[in-house]
Amino acid sequence: MILKSPFPAANRFVTIQATMNKTNPSKKQVVVIGGGVIGVCTAYFLSKKGAAVTLIEQSSIACAASGKAGGFLALDWCDGGALSSLARTSFNLHRSLAQELNGKEAYGYRPLNTLSLSVTESENPSRGRKQTLPDWIDGPVKSQRTIGTTETTAQVHPQLFTRKLVETAVAEYGVKVVIGKVKSVETGGGKVTAVVDGGGVIDGDAVVLALGPWSSKFTLLSSVINVHGVKAHSLVLEPRDKDAISAHALFLSYQQAHGGQPMDPEIYPRPTGEVYVCGMSSQEDIPDDPEQIEPNPDSIRVLKRVAGTVSSHLGEQSQVKAEQACFLPCTDDNVPVIGEIPGMKGCYVATGHSCWGILNGPATGAAMAELVMDGCSAIVDLTRFSPARFVKRRR
Template sequence: MLICMNLAVAIPRNRIRISTIKSVQSQDSQPMDHPKRVVVCGGGVIGVCTAYFLTKKGASVTLIEKSTIACAASGKAGGFLALDWCDGGPVEHLARASFNLHRSLSQELNGTEAYGYRSLTALSLTVAEESKTTVSSSSSATLPSWIDGPTHGPKTIGTHETTAQVHPQLFTRTLIENAVEKYGVKVVIGKLERLVVEGGKVESVILESGGVVDADAVVLALGPWSNKLELLSSRFRVSGLKAHSIVLEPKEANAITQHALFLSYRASNRRTPLDPEVYPRPTGEVYVCGMSKEEEVPDDPEEIRGNEESIAMLKRVAKTVSSHLGEEGVKVEQACFLPCTDDGVPIIGEVPGVKGCYVATGHSCWGILNGPATGAAVAELVLDGHSTIVDLKRFSPARFVGRTKA
């Protein structure tokens, strides 16, 4: 386990380090110029990035997580990063800022060694199970030798200047390790029950165990669990898109090159093509994901299991794309929930009517990419009253005021 033993994550899930909570409450007796007390709820990439940048700016931060750091989508995602794939859309500036922040964080935290940060080439291609053709003559890209299945029309859609990757679980945990060791972030394992709001301002966080953490500000980075908190679900909807993935150990790891694959996959028993993705990792493993559909999000992230037919299809995709990716190499079968909003735009900003309460969620499949810029922007918003790294107006939860929820 990468998390340091002085973190509360080493404590069983049904226990709370009450001394940690008391130490936060005891700051009430300090002078008014003490660092602003901020509680971040959620130990995924958005919450961890927010805690990291808050504490770098001088805040006294407690991060509350129900299970373990990066236990859900932040530990089971692909970790793909793109500079310009969101251009022309509402998250263009957020994505570009975050792509560049990933690069600088890698330099700061030795990301190549710590969490597999590296640039790569991204290819799109068609795979048809019933075809025997490998590459069409009109192809604009040359396939590496390990991609030896029935493929058509490969195209280069990302270069070493515009696309990169991280191992998402290692990235998130490296960030929280540094936040704890260098800047004193406190991590508490416990389930958020509710917020105490007095006179329209957040005052404290109540845990299911009965623990109370006083706060000058609270950031709710709950991902698809945002709908479980009435304070948020009464204002907007965040649904969960269940995405499946497998992790394989290839037959010849040295043969696998730095090429991310975005497939149009034509299965012999399906009328419409699928869109799985394949990401070789610096660890020597290969990650394959896809087969997404909206489902009810369970209360406990540890209860999430993949659907058998979806996992079986991903295994089929892997071995069809490459003879190096046989089913015998599958090490992990998993699923996670991506947080999605009704308008497809992340929700980042102060909750209307609740001063000092902020939300950051709804990043869908781009959570790992947009985590750093979201965290840095929220840190500025909480401590300075506005964000300079990116304009957060279009992400404000105030846009849902007066709307009828679907």
């Protein structure tokens, strides 16, 4: 079998020449498909629990939403809903992972304060401004409210986080990473087989499908659940005076000068000195290849205007490091789908995390590891996330 480094740049589609992880046949052999945050967290916790894991990714680790997300984390913003205990567990797991993996150095984990602001493009910058606002927020901002503190909100750099986790899983727990596109999965006789583009097959005792929005293009999944992708845009800016930017995440209600519905973009300064800006979502078909996802120029133009309106530090004098787009994986009921697929023993799915996949990655991975290895999850009750809810509806 040809195994690639977790961060391949070229030669992306390799042929798998043999079956899987033969190093320790007594271990449970698990194939995880999808190298986004959900697949990587699953591979990490499975391997930590003693499984022999092969992680298969079609492009590169964190090439899609998991590399281009904001990385904002909240303890209690999902309270009162289906995601409450998943989110709380995951927020705390992020904190302990950061300690374990030397987070600040490794992937920009930090607690931060979070503000909600109203911004109207056409207004005078000083109108409605309160003294308590950090100096760098010098645009026409009003109605500020603190909606998160360093106890309840935090952030990671999602690409660095996902890559650090895979690197650790490879180095410390023996996870094998294979670059190749899985065409199909077959189950039967207590075994699973992943068939990879180019002819290779990888066998295991169980398989976890963590394909994000590409779940809709994978027949085995699309025949059971409906996961669709929502395209969203982001910018990464590098302000000239990095030290002027404080650790405040901003959630905006943004009114454009020409009127229309207010938009809700978000701005996250990062400990690296970069500032991440996101918003502008739309329904579009997802291309087969993650590398083919292109941002819409109009959406990028609007995000640049948002950034420059909120802060002169984020206007023309800042350097644009990335203009990008990616797809959120969404389910029909806005609840992730995490569990064994009914009627397919040993075949599990974990997707549909919508706008909270970075937050909920660790608890999803830890719960999935328990489910696959022990038969049930103790860390989070997965009943609400079961794929059976969709299967039942179709009957």
